[in-house]
Amino acid sequence: xxxxxxxxxxxxxxxxxxxxxxxxxxxxxxxxxxxxxxxxxxxxxxxxxxxxxxxxxxxxxxxxxxxxxxxxxxxxxxxxxxxxxxxxxxxxxxxxxxxxxxxxxxxxxxxxxxxxxxxxxxxxxxxxxxxxxxxxxxxxxxxxxxxxxxxxxxxxxxxxxxxxxxxxxxxxxxxxxxxxxxxxxxxxxxxxxxxxxxxxxxxxxxxxxxxxxxxxxxxxxxxxxxxxxxxxxxxxxxxxxxxxxxxxxxxxxxxxxxxxxxxxxxxxxxxxxxxxxxxxxxxxxxxxxxxxxxxxxxxx
Amino acid sequence: xxxxxxxxxxxxxxxxxxxxxxxxxxxxxxxxxxxxxxxxxxxxxxxxxxxxxxxxxxxxxxxxxxxxxxxxxxxxxxxxxxxxxxxxxxxxxxxxxxxxxxxxxxxxxxxxxxxxxxxxxxxxxxxxxxxxxxxxxxxxxxxxxxxxxxxxxxxxxxxxxxxxxxxxxxxxxxxxxxxxxxxxxxxxxxxxxxxxxxxxxxxxxxxxxxxxxxxxxxxxxxxxxxxxxxxxxxxxxxxxxxxxxxxxxxxxxxxxxxxxxxxxxxxxxxxxxxxxxxxxxxxxxxxxxxxxxxxxxxxxxxxxxxxxxxxxxxxxxxxxxxxxxxxxxxxxxxxxxxxxxxxxxxxxxx
Numbered sequence: 312x313x314x315x316x317x318x319x320x321x322x323x324x325x326x327x328x329x330x331x332x333x334x335x336x337x338x339x340x341x342x343x344x345x346x347x348x349x350x351x352x353x354x355x356x357x358x359x360x361x362x363x364x365x366x367x368x369x370x371x372x373x374x375x376x377x378x379x380x381x382x383x384x385x386x387x388x389x390x391x392x393x394x395x396x397x398x399x400x401x402x403x404x405x406x407x408x409x410x411x412x413x414x415x416x417x418x419x420x421x422x423x424x425x426x427x428x429x430x431x432x433x434x435x436x437x438x439x440x441x442x443x444x445x446x447x448x449x450x451x452x453x454x455x456x457x458x459x460x461x462x463x464x465x466x467x468x469x470x471x472x473x474x475x476x477x478x479x480x481x482x483x484x485x486x487x488x489x490x491x492x493x494x495x496x497x498x499x500x501x502x503x504x505x506x507x508x509x510x511x512x513x514x515x516x517x518x519x520x521x522x523x524x525x526x527x528x529x530x531x532x533x534x535x536x537x538x539x540x541x542x543x544x545x546x547x548x549x550x551x552x553x554x555x556x557x558x559x560x561x562x563x564x565x566x567x568x569x570x571x572x573x574x575x576x577x578x579x580x581x582x583x584x585x586x587x588x589x590x591x592x593x594x595x596x597x598x599x600x601x602x603x604x605x606x607x608x609x610x611x
Numbered sequence: 612x613x614x615x616x617x618x619x620x621x622x623x624x625x626x627x628x629x630x631x632x633x634x635x636x637x638x639x640x641x642x643x644x645x646x647x648x649x650x651x652x653x654x655x656x657x658x659x660x661x662x663x664x665x666x667x668x669x670x671x672x673x674x675x676x677x678x679x680x681x682x683x684x685x686x687x688x689x690x691x692x693x694x695x696x697x698x699x700x701x702x703x704x705x706x707x708x709x710x711x712x713x714x715x716x717x718x719x720x721x722x723x724x725x726x727x728x729x730x731x732x733x734x735x736x737x738x739x740x741x742x743x744x745x746x747x748x749x750x751x752x753x754x755x756x757x758x759x760x761x762x763x764x765x766x767x768x769x770x771x772x773x774x775x776x777x778x779x780x781x782x783x784x785x786x787x788x789x790x791x792x793x794x795x796x797x798x799x800x801x802x803x804x805x806x807x808x809x810x811x812x813x814x815x816x817x818x819x820x821x822x823x824x825x826x827x828x829x830x831x832x833x834x835x836x837x838x839x840x841x842x843x844x845x846x847x848x849x850x851x852x853x854x855x856x857x858x859x860x861x862x863x864x865x866x867x868x869x870x871x872x873x874x875x876x877x878x879x880x881x882x883x884x885x886x887x888x889x890x891x892x893x894x895x896x897x898x899x900x901x902x903x904x905x906x907x908x909x910x911x912x913x914x915x916x917x918x919x920x921x922x923x924x925x926x927x928x929x930x931x932x933x934x935x936x937x938x939x940x941x942x943x944x945x946x947x948x949x950x951x952x953x954x955x956x957x958x959x960x961x
Binding site: 500502503505506507508509510511512513516520521524525 | 660662681682683686687688689691692693695696697698699708709712713756757760
């Protein structure tokens with residue numbers, strides 16, 4: 312199951328602190344508070360980074376070093392060949408392509424459906440709109456684990472078990488993303504909608520030419536959550552696929568866990584490969600994430 | 612394009628915002644819709660634009676009925692109070708947007724947008740984003756965008772309310788200039804009577820969803836149809852003096868006996884008031900309570916019990932505490948009946 316958690320959102324949506332003028336630190340009390348804040352932040356950062364560093368270091372160790380007690384931090388020889396070996400043990404190239412395919416199609420599909428749905432809920436008037444939206448929101452309260460079996464049966468009845476569709480189709484829509492985009496779309500002033508109408512724009516044109524560019528940061532946030540969730544999905548692809556060649560990366564990582572034990576150095580090398588694209592995407596998109604929705608041009 | 616409303620009613624739920632409105636906006640004119648907030652003036656504008664549709668009645672553009680056509684079909688241009696510029700587009704792209712929607716060729720769009728940028732004197736800012744412009748400049752861009760597709764009619768919803776006082780006067784002259792240069796029929800909504808009187812060919816005064824008076828600014832000021840219009844226009848507010856049949860003044864004024872019964876209120880503009888030494892001629896008698904001098908203007912406040920009368924432009928400035936008799940020339944006095952409608956004397960003179 313892919314994991315999109317509500318609690319991830321506030322951090323991603325937070326505007327850049329750089330936009331605010333830096334406050335002058337005056338009193339000793341404030342200095343102490345700020346010092347404590349930095350200590351806590353540093354502890355947090357280190358805690359988050361250590362497993363990551365451990366993963367990268369272990370991926371370069373020998374099998375003995377990987378399981379050595381006390382732990383070895385720095386391998387005696389950097390064994391980059393672990394990466395090559397990981398690719399020999401399992402068809403990682405294929406897994407990688409599978410992951411890219413599944414992630415990109417389900418992300419693209421979700422963006423299209425959620426943008427359209429959010430627009431309808433935010434701007435259009437139709438019979439039963441509020442009830443429908445309430446029902447959609449209510450589905451968010453159902454734990455995803457509970458849905459594994461019903462979803463499996465549905466997919467199975469459609470005859471989609473062991474296909475790419477099984478991993479893509481169920482994720483072409485997301486209530487949470489609809490909810491988030493709807494809130495954002497509603498913050499776009501009515502006057503812009505009227506202005507666009509008067510300027511001869513249809514609802515469709517208004518959505519793609521005005522609304523979507525103005526909601527760029529929210530859409531990017533939704534996209535990132537989706538990509539991460541989809542890329543890391545493990546449980547669902549494992550359940551609905553039998554064929555090794557259909558599986559995405561996270562499922563493929565199992566190849567290093569055998570009855571004879573786990574080849575940690577190879578597992579970590581493969582994990583690094585799995586994680587790397589996410590880091591690259593994050594670095595590329597973060598400037599959009601911290602960009603607030605621009606409301607300039609609207610006064611009052 | 613001439614605009615005609617025929618028996619138009621607009622209601623939201625149980626609430627009637629406009630009641631059976633009839634009017635005609637002549638082609639090529641600048642018409643203001645003036646009224647206090649909640650009078651239905653913005654609703655009227657929305658109805659002209661086609662962004663909302665009336666609950667009853669018909670709307671015509673020229674000879675064509677457009678009651679059911681939406682904003683796109685009516686080809687109106689609109690300027691909003693908060694400008695409503697597209698924040699992510701440059702000034703030029705904003706102006707070109709309506710032309711893009713019409714799928715005009717790119718060259719033509721640019722040529723037209725530059726022409727309009729020149730008209731509204733914004734050409735040195737065309738590559739900036741709206742937030743880099745001042746309020747007045749944003750307003751100019753909004754006007755250019757509204758004019759881009761050569762609209763059948765230009766609608767402006769309180770376009771000057773967000774500007775500071777000095778800029779407001781500058782922009783309202785600009786709007787007048789642009790309207791005259793382009794000759795586009797323009798409807799201008801405002802709650803500011805000075806704004807309406809200064810730039811319009813015709814002013815429509817609205818209150819409680821009904822047209823109070825629709826005429827040129829001078830007539831509106833000189834010959835108000837009712838007490839509401841008389842009080843809404845002019846600073847200071849017109850003096851309202853309650854009278855009864857027995858009042859002395861009615862005996863002294865040349866009013867036909869038949870009408871004396873109906874008159875309950877007379878209205879006197881502050882600048883029409885003259886001081887008289889003959890008590891029998893007085894329309895208002897009282898004590899000078901306060902004399903305020905602001906620059907070249909002197910305002911005299913006269914009180915009598917709860918009643919107050921304000922006079923400006925007096926030939927002689929009285930002393931505070933002085934007893935004073937105020938009157939006005941017969942043609943400057945406005946008479947109202949108990950429904951607050953005006954009673955015209957001219958007709959009865961003849």
